[in-house]
Each structure stands twice: as structure tokens, then as C-alpha cells.
Amino acid sequence: MERYNFKSIEEKWQKYWEDKDTFVTKLDKSKKKFYCLEMFPYPSGKIHMGHVRNYTIGDVLSRYKKLKGFNVLHPMGWDAFGMPAENAARDNNLRPKDWTNSNIKNMKNQLKKLGLSIDWNREISTCSEDYYKHQQTFFLELLEKKLVYRKENYVNWDPVDETVLANEQVIDGKGWRSGAVVERKKLSQWFFNISKFSQDLLDGLEKLDAWPNKVKVMQKNWIGKSFGCEIDFKIEGDLPVNNIKCFTTRPDTLFGFSFLAVSVDHEISKYFKNDIAFEKFKDDCSKTGTTEEAIAVGDKIGFRTNLMAINPIKPDEKVPVYFANFVLMDYGFGAVFGCPAHDQRDFDFAKKYNLNIKTVVRPFDKDKSFKVENEAYSGPGVIINSEFLDGLEAPNNSVIETIKILEKKKLGKKQINYRLKDWGVSRQRYWGCPIPIMYDEKGTPYPIPKSMLPVKLPDNINLNVNGNPLSVKKDWKEITIEGKKYVRETDTLDTFVCSSWYYLRFCSPNKKEYGFDKEDVDYWMPVDQYIGGVEHAILHLLYSRFFMRAINHENSDFNIKEPFESLFTQGMVCHETYKDNKNNWLSPEEIEKVGDNVVKKSNKKEIIKVGPSESMSKSKKNVVDPEFIMKNYGADSVRLFILSDSPPEKDVQWSEQGMVSSYKFIQKLWTLHKEIVIKIKNEKEEKIEHELRKFTNEMIAKITNNVEKFNYNVIVANMYETYNYLINYIKTNSDIKNLEQDYKKILICFSPVIPHFTSECLDDLNSYNSQLNWPSYDQTLLNEKEVNFVVQINGKKRALLSIKKDIEEKDLLLIIK
């Protein structure tokens, strides 16, 4: 028996699909569309197993939808701007453009070898002028709509990458890429007014039924809506400060007020500029620890001013004003009113500085004598010691009632606060989309006229400079328009801007005049299925949702708010980790299993420590190269294996044995195929073969259901089941009727997972063509007349009967008795 030659067969079909434009998509309003999009990759040089998994999942869905008769848009592109290119180019004396383009070429080749059903005619790259010139237009449009603004403020400065980071890019006080401790620096930056849409972004989540709950919860928390009250406190003291505004969610505890605390960056800090003690305090604040957690549990420290704050509902009560390390400048007003009895932070602070702790809420099961002693009480209860607020139920009623009273007395007003802050998009980097802005001699910014777009990135650049190479490139930076001299903005846009609208570009990848064509977008958008890693749950997905709204804003003939109708977040690909006795990481190729031990391949002696299975990463060397695997086992085997074992949303464990068994399975399927072909040739008369017909029908139903529900691991099990059934069936039935028809249906069901193999088999039966349809199944055949009926008495199985399904109840009872 000839072996299945995956190499020549996979090449044959990949060439066929390319030559015949099988996956080239055109707008066709007579057909229902399906837009399947996977998160596009960063062109780092080679694809990794994570890509293989992500794109295989998307490909199964795309191929299935195509067979179901949908007009499928399944594009691919490159998230091609970003720092690695700049660093690699500098280290290897290349241009970032060349490094990126050669990586793209290589990765495109690798993706093609996976046999993905991608319309490569729509390929886009965010670093090409064709792409970023439209992005610059969007930037200017957003500027016109006042959704972009410039402001000077403190930024997260990464001293290693020498750039600004968004809040989301700071993890545990360190840069997400470099790992360097982030510093505070004051800079002028461009901002997208994402916070304008806080409420809308929150409301939109409600309608995203086909998004994982986890992601919605993360976005909800990130937006961080809180309902409360703005209170204006009168201030007394020897400084020209008359009042300080605070935001609070618990105005009902105002009678427990015992101090007021402001951030060290609060505007009143200007009066303390020459105060040495204050400057020292400020220093101490920045030293309280590096990780967020350390700060959270760290000491509460304060600096007492001579100012006193007056309790607005008890004007004879005055409390001290402090600067405190735990008050954040960029939330609320950078000032809080302290009620130690009912807020743990305030409690800790009050204990430290011996401030008054006055109980104003009692739990339901305690009486009026209840007193907060060892920790703050922030639970529900009843208001006490609060004059006209006494007896209100806290917090729900009491908060609303208190706000009403404060509003009536003009002491405060209802306010809703969001944690979500505006998106700083300026990056002090070369390899990004230039911001289309110029400044006159006074430093006033002007938009670059749209007719002069794109602002091209200069090709020849010296990367061996500190900071942004663009800022020292004079011949690019300085321009003259109508005799007037300007300097260009040298910051480039955060690469997350590029990925915030690429899904629109795929609809009209070749449109010259604008980023997209309305007719295309009306037809293709929204993305019906978006697939990618959960690590983008907040950043990329929130920014994309913002961008769609920003384009919609003040645009009456455009009406799509949510770019991604459904979202699927796939799990990571994991592998065991290995360390030698010097604690060096070893790659899977460097080890060998001997009996119960794992040893070093090079000397076969040294015992290797096997660590837990973790997400594949270069630093831990637990990576398996897809190119190597595809070369050895073929694309179909890899696709099959990456889908088997674990549900797509969970992490999958890479195993060599599993991979080999998938490969063997393809070989076994091929042997089976050849036997079936012989049987088919010997087939004489057309006659319905009932048992096989029933099996096929059931299997089609199962696989259809499993594709729809993303149970791709179960599809693989279904494929094994089918093989086990057929191999046995062929052995025990010498004269098989009607086999060809059923077998073809089965091949089509397998085709989303192993497309090269099934195409070859169908071709072998002279049945491969572009008009193939997903087989339907007969629901009535599923409800077969004979069913297994389990007789249970008190939940225990007592008998197993094979009975007719439409039997009368009384007859059934008779049989049982």
C-alpha cells in the first residue's frame, strides 16, 4: 500500500487553491456574508504555535461557513510597526522597513504552508504608506471632532525603551516590554478622548451577547464606573485656598469626617514648593515600593498642612488637611474626604496620625452603641450618630438621600466617575505612524494639510541616537509651507492605533482615497467572528470599540458601533519546561526520555528537572517550531493535533506523542480511503444501506453541532470515531451498497480540519470541485424508531430495553412489569 505523501499532496492543493483564486472574495449582495477575522500577527520573523492554533481555529470556521454557502471574508495582515523592528535594525545595521518586510515574506510563506483559506489579495501591512496615510486622515478627522487633544501631564516613562507607556502598558510598575521600572516624567502628549465614550462603551457591553463574559467583566472593571457625589469643602488657613473639591461614593458617612487628604500633585501643592519638609515627604512617597501590590498594602503616610477643612453639614466642625501618598491625582479631584470608621484606608491613616474615628453606620445585627474599633466597617447597615440622616439604610438608601439633601443645600451634587482615562497615543519612537502635525515658531500646533498626506517616514535614519531618531533628523523635521517655517511633530502613534481600525481596511484594502469604502463596510461589517488571545481583552479590544465610535461620531450615515459581533478567545499552547543541574533552561530537542528519567541528549547521563507545563516562550526554551513540525508531519497533521485534546478556549499541552499519533491517524485514514475506493469500484447496485446511512447522518449532525459551538476537540474525536466505525464496517460487510455517497459526505465534514487530505480523497473519487456543500442531515432519521430505553427504579439501572420510540405509555409499563 502506498503511503500518504503529505508533502507533494499539500503542495499540490495549496498551488491549486492559489491558481484558481479559491479563497478570493468579492462583494456579492446576493449572498449572505460571513466575516471571520483572527488577530493579525506582529511580524517577528517566524510563526509560533500560538499562531498555528489561532489561525487553524479561524480556518476551520471559515471553511465550514464557505461550505455552508456564505460569502466568506477571511483576510490576513501584519501589525508591522513597533519597537522590535527598530531594535533589531539597530543591532544588525539594517533598516526597520527591510527587517519587517523580510519577516513578513517569511511568515507569509509559513502561513501558506498551513493551508489557510485566506484571501491574500487583501493582505495589508500597517507600516506601508497605503495604510498609514489613511490613519493620518483619521487622526485629523478626530482632531476636527475634538476627540484628539494635546496636553502636558505626567506620563509613564520607560527609561530603557525611552518612550511613554499607556497606563495599560505598565504592569506592576514596570514597562510591559522592557520590564524596566517606570518613571514619572512631564511631557506634552497627544490624547484620544476615549473617556468621552465611557458610558457608551459600558452600555455597549450589554449587547455583546457573543463575547466571553470574562472579557466583558474585565472591560467593565477597567471602565470602572462609580456613582457618588461631588462635595466642595470650605478651607480655612493662612494660604489663599478657599475650597477643595472631593469625590465620594459615601456622602452618607459625612458625619464621620475626620480629615481631608489630597494628592501631592494637587494644585494646592504649589504653595509648598519651597517647603523642604514637604519635598522630602514627596520623595518618600515615590519610594514606598515598586510593585502595585506593595503600594496597596504599604504604609499610609501623610504630611499635615496648617489648613483646616469645614464639614459642610456641621460648620462648627473643622478637621485637618493632609497630603497623603494614597490619594491619586488622576482620579476624581485628587482629593478625598476621610471617614476612618467606614473605609479601611482612612482607618489605617487615622490610627497612624491619631485622628478621630467616629462610627456612623451600624451593622443590622448591632445596636446604636456599636463602635468601630479594630478595623473599618464598610458593610451594609443603618446610619447612626448623624443627626438628620439617622435611621437610613446604608448604603443604598442613605447615599441617595444624602445626595438629595446636599443638592438642596447646594453643598454638593450627584456625580458619576469613571476610572477610564484618556488614551495617550504619542510615542517617542521612529518606527510608527507619524503624527500629521506641525508647529510654528511659537510652538503652536497645526494639522498638516490633508492634501500633503501621507507624512512619510524617512527611510534613511540614524538609529544610534538616544531617544527618538526623528527628533534629530533635521532635513525631515523642518518644513516650509507658503514661505512659513514649521517643525514636524516627531512623535509617532502608539501601534495600538494601527490595530484599532485594520478590520475596516480589510473590507476595502485597495481603496486609494480613504481608509475604507462605505459600500464595502456596509456589506462586510461587523466582523462576525473575531478570534484571538485573551491578553488583548482590554487594550486592543477597548481601543477598537472606541475607534468605531469615534468614526461614527458626528457621522450620520455611518451606523456601526461594535466592530466585533462575537469574540472567541483561544487558550495558549503550553509545553513542559526543562532545566539542567546548573539551572539552565533546555529546549525539548536537548532532552531525551530514558525509562522514568529525563536526561540530557548530549551525554545521556545528566538528569534533567522537568518543570510544569507553561505557555511556550523563548526565554524558557520550551518552544516547538511549527516549520519543523510541518516539514516532518505535514500541515494537516499539525492542524489535527493542535485542535485535539483540549477545547480551543483552554490551554493545550503540546506533546510529541500526540503529534505523532495525529500523523499516524492521517496515514491510517489514507489506508482506509484506498480500501473504500476499491469497495466503491466493486459496488453493483444502488440500494440504501440503512445502518451506514444512520451512522453518517448522526455523525453529520454531531460534527455540524460541534463546529457551530467551537467544540473543535470533539470534532477530532468524532473523526476518530468515524474511522473506528468505518474500518470495522468494511471488514464485516463484504458487499456494501451506497458507500460512495456517504463517504463523500464524511470527507466534506472532515475537510475544515484536514483540507489537503480530503481534497485529495475527493479528487480520487472525481468529486472535488469548488461547488461542494456542507452535507445536511435528516432530523427524522436521528429520532430513530428503535431506541435504548433504560429502566430505572430509584435511580438504579434495572433493565435495558430496545423499544419503539412512539410506543404508548401503558404498553411500555406492561413490558417493564
Added chain:
RNA sequence: GCCCUCGUGGUGAAAUUGGUAGACACAAAGGACUUAAAAUCCUUGCCCUUUUGGGAGUGCCAGUUCGAGUCUGGCCGAGGGCACCA
């Protein structure tokens, strides 16, 4: 600390959503073929019983139901997210 998700064999996991728990695969043990190995194929997988059978069993404890892996409440454990957000 707050929020979310999940607990099924040695392992990854199935279970048409309340109806025969463990499909399918990996690993293991035993066997067949072979001079031998590899490959391939078959069998086994908790407890009692020689077999036929029977029993327990989906983290733990209760509850609802003729019937619970699935629903409800409480507890225990694991993973993830957020974290001085007033």
C-alpha cells in the same frame, strides 16, 4: 482585599444541556506477531465475585427531583483578572 472562572480515571478530556458517567486520545500493564527490537493489532483499567453478576463513584456536606457531573445553598481547593479608584 475585591471580581470572574473552574473542580470528572495515571493524563488531556467527552456527556445531544436533568436521563446508561468516563466517548475520543495520550500514558501504563498484559498478550499476539517476530530470533529480537521497532512497527502493528488485541485485552485490561475502582471494590466484591472464578464467571454470570453486584456495589461504590464526577472536590466535600446538605437540598430539589422518579432520576443530579448537570439545578439550589453552604464549605474546601485551584486558576485568572483588578488592586490605595475615594
